[in-house]
Amino acid sequence: MTRPPTMSGTRDGVVTGASTPEPGAARPRGRRFRAGRAGTLAVFLAPALVLFLLLVVAPIVVASYASMYKWNGFGLPENFVGLDNYTRAFRDPTFLGDLWRGLVLIVLSLLVQLPVALGLAMLLNQPLKGRSVYRLIFFAPYVLSEVTTAVLFTLVFSPNRGLGDGLTRLLGADAGTIFADPDTVLLAVFLVVSWKYFGFYMILYLAGRQSIPKELHEAATVDGAGAWESFRHVTLPLLGPTIRISVFLSVIGTIQLFDMVWVLTGGGPIHASETMAVTMYQYGFRRFEVGYASAISIVMFLLSLVFALFYQRIIMRRDTEGALTNQGANG
Amino acid sequence: MTTPASPAVRARRLVLHLVSVAVGALIVVPILFGVLGGFKDNGQLSTNPLGWPDPWVTENYTGILASEVFWRQLGNSLLIAVTGTVIVVGSAAMAAFVLARYAFRGRELIVTLFAIGLMFPFAVAILPLFVLLRGMGLLDNPLGVILPQAAFGLPVTIIILRQFFRTIPGEVEEAAILDGCGPFGFFWRVLLPMARPALATVSVLAVVTSWNNFMLPLVVFTDQSWWTLPVGVQAFQGQYADDTARVLAYVVLSMLPALGFYAVAERQLVGGLAGSVKG
Numbered sequence: 001m002t003r004p005p006t007m008s009g010t011r012d013g014v015v016t017g018a019s020t021p022e023p024g025a026a027r028p029r030g031r032r033f034r035a036g037r038a039g040t041l042a043v044f045l046a047p048a049l050v051l052f053l054l055l056v057v058a059p060i061v062v063a064s065y066a067s068m069y070k071w072n073g074f075g076l077p078e079n080f081v082g083l084d085n086y087t088r089a090f091r092d093p094t095f096l097g098d099l100w101r102g103l104v105l106i107v108l109s110l111l112v113q114l115p116v117a118l119g120l121a122m123l124l125n126q127p128l129k130g131r132s133v134y135r136l137i138f139f140a141p142y143v144l145s146e147v148t149t150a151v152l153f154t155l156v157f158s159p160n161r162g163l164g165d166g167l168t169r170l171l172g173a174d175a176g177t178i179f180a181d182p183d184t185v186l187l188a189v190f191l192v193v194s195w196k197y198f199g200f201y202m203i204l205y206l207a208g209r210q211s212i213p214k215e216l217h218e219a220a221t222v223d224g225a226g227a228w229e230s231f232r233h234v235t236l237p238l239l240g241p242t243i244r245i246s247v248f249l250s251v252i253g254t255i256q257l258f259d260m261v262w263v264l265t266g267g268g269p270i271h272a273s274e275t276m277a278v279t280m281y282q283y284g285f286r287r288f289e290v291g292y293a294s295a296i297s298i299v300m301f302l303l304s305l306v307f308a309l310f311y312q313r314i315i316m317r318r319d320t321e322g323a324l325t326n327q328g329a330n331g
Numbered sequence: 332m333t334t335p336a337s338p339a340v341r342a343r344r345l346v347l348h349l350v351s352v353a354v355g356a357l358i359v360v361p362i363l364f365g366v367l368g369g370f371k372d373n374g375q376l377s378t379n380p381l382g383w384p385d386p387w388v389t390e391n392y393t394g395i396l397a398s399e400v401f402w403r404q405l406g407n408s409l410l411i412a413v414t415g416t417v418i419v420v421g422s423a424a425m426a427a428f429v430l431a432r433y434a435f436r437g438r439e440l441i442v443t444l445f446a447i448g449l450m451f452p453f454a455v456a457i458l459p460l461f462v463l464l465r466g467m468g469l470l471d472n473p474l475g476v477i478l479p480q481a482a483f484g485l486p487v488t489i490i491i492l493r494q495f496f497r498t499i500p501g502e503v504e505e506a507a508i509l510d511g512c513g514p515f516g517f518f519w520r521v522l523l524p525m526a527r528p529a530l531a532t533v534s535v536l537a538v539v540t541s542w543n544n545f546m547l548p549l550v551v552f553t554d555q556s557w558w559t560l561p562v563g564v565q566a567f568q569g570q571y572a573d574d575t576a577r578v579l580a581y582v583v584l585s586m587l588p589a590l591g592f593y594a595v596a597e598r599q600l601v602g603g604l605a606g607s608v609k610g
Contacts, residue, residue, distance in 0.1 A: 054482070059463060136597065
C-alpha cells in the first residue's frame, strides 16, 4: 500500500512529508523546494535501486525471456520455441531426478538437521561450564565456505588416505567410497551440508530460546511441569516463529544448493547427487544450451517464489499478525 | 556453580558434557585431520591417516606460503570483500535512511521489492548475469563480481538497517535540523555514527558472504590471476588430485582467514544472524 504524501501547511514541500505521525518522522517544516525533497529522495535511493534493478531484477527478466528460445548464449536469441524448454525439462529424467533429490534433502533437513540443532540449542541453554566454548565450536563451520568444506570432506573420505577410510579400516569396513556409490552419495552430501549448517540453526534457536521470559518457565515449574512438559508446552510453542523461519531458510537454501555438490561430487556418480542448480550450470556453462538452462533457472525461481508466498501467507501469517502462536496447544 | 550440586544434577551435567564433547568432536576432528594431514606426506597419510605426523613435514605449508598464487588469491578475496562491503553497506544505508524516515509515494512498493529480493536464488540469475556482464565488458574484472554481489546483498542489508534507523527518535532529527543540518548532514553526521553497531553487523555479514562466494567468481574469472580463494582451492584440488597432503595444507591455510575473522567478529555475526531473523 502506498500512501500519498499529504502536504499540510506550505505548498513548497517539506523535509518529511507525512501528515500522519511516522515513527521517527520530523514535523513538516517549510522553506525547502519540493524539488529539493524529491531530489534528496532520488539521490539516496538511486545507488541501491540502480544496482538492484540492473543486477538482480533484470537478469531474472532476461532469464524468463531466454527460456523461450533455443539459444547458445551468443548473439541475440532468435530461435523462438515457446514453452518447449519447459516441457523438455519436465520430461528430462535428470531434471525430474533433481526435483526428487531436492525433496529428499529437504525432508532429511527438516527431520534430522533442524531437530538436532534444536536439541543442541536446548542443551547449551542450560547452565553448563564451558558452554560458550561449545557454542563457538558448533558455529565455526558456518563461516567456512562451502568450497573449503567440500574439499576438506572429499579428502576426509578419500579412499586410502582419508580419515573415514582410516577409521573404517579399524572396523574392517570401507567408507572410502561413500561419495562414489550412487546409493550413499546423497546421504553423504546431506551429512556434509548438515556439518556446515546445523550450528547456524542452533544459534537461531538459542537466540529465540533466550528471548522467552524466564517467568514462563518458572510458572510452569511451580505448576508441577517437568523438564519435558515445560519444553513441550512453553518452549516449543514460543519458539514457533523461529522454527518456522528456520524451516523457510532451510527449504529455500536446499532449492539452490550448488557449491557444495559441485565440489563434492559434481552431481555424480551418474547424476545420483545432482541438484537443479548443478543441472542448470552443466547446460548453461558447459553445453551452452542457455535457453534450456534458463528454463531450469526459472523453474527454480518459481518453486522458491511459490513456496515463499504460500509459506508466508499460510504458515508465517500468525507471526506477522503478532499473535501468540500455537495458542491452545495445551488443549 | 556456586551451590554444591546434588548427585542427580551432577549426573545430568555429565551427560550434557558428554553430548557436547561428542558433537564438538564431530566438528573438530575433520578440521584437525586437515591440519595434521598437512604436516604429513602422502606415504604417511596412507599408512597412518589417523595418528600424529611422524616425522612432521612442513614443506606442504611452507611451499604454499612461499608461493605467490596463494597470496594473490587471498588479496583478491580481500579486495572483493572489502570493496563489495563498502558498496553494499553504503548504498543500503542511504536507501534505508529514506525508506525509514521519509513518507513518499511508492515507498512501500520499493520496500516490498527489496523484500522479495530476499528469496531470489543467486543461481537463478547467474546465467543472464553472465551474459549481461559479458555485454558490459566486466568479465575478468573484479567489478563483475563486486557489483552483482553487492546487489544481491542489498535486501538483507536494507531490511536490517531500516529497522535500526526507525528506532532512532524523531527528536534527534528535529534537533539536528534546528542546528542547521540538512538531510545529508543528518545522515552523515548523526545517523551513521549512531548506527555503528548495526553497520558493524551488516558489514560482517557482507564480508562473510563475499568471502564464501564461489559461483560468481567461478563464471566471471577465466583469468587465473583474478581467482579468489574458494575458486583457487577448488582448482588446486583439481591440479594436485594425487597430492592429498598438499591439498589439505591449502584447504587449511584458506580456512585460517575465515576462522580468524570469526574469532574477532563472532559477537557481531551471531547477533546479526539472530537479530535479522527475529526482526
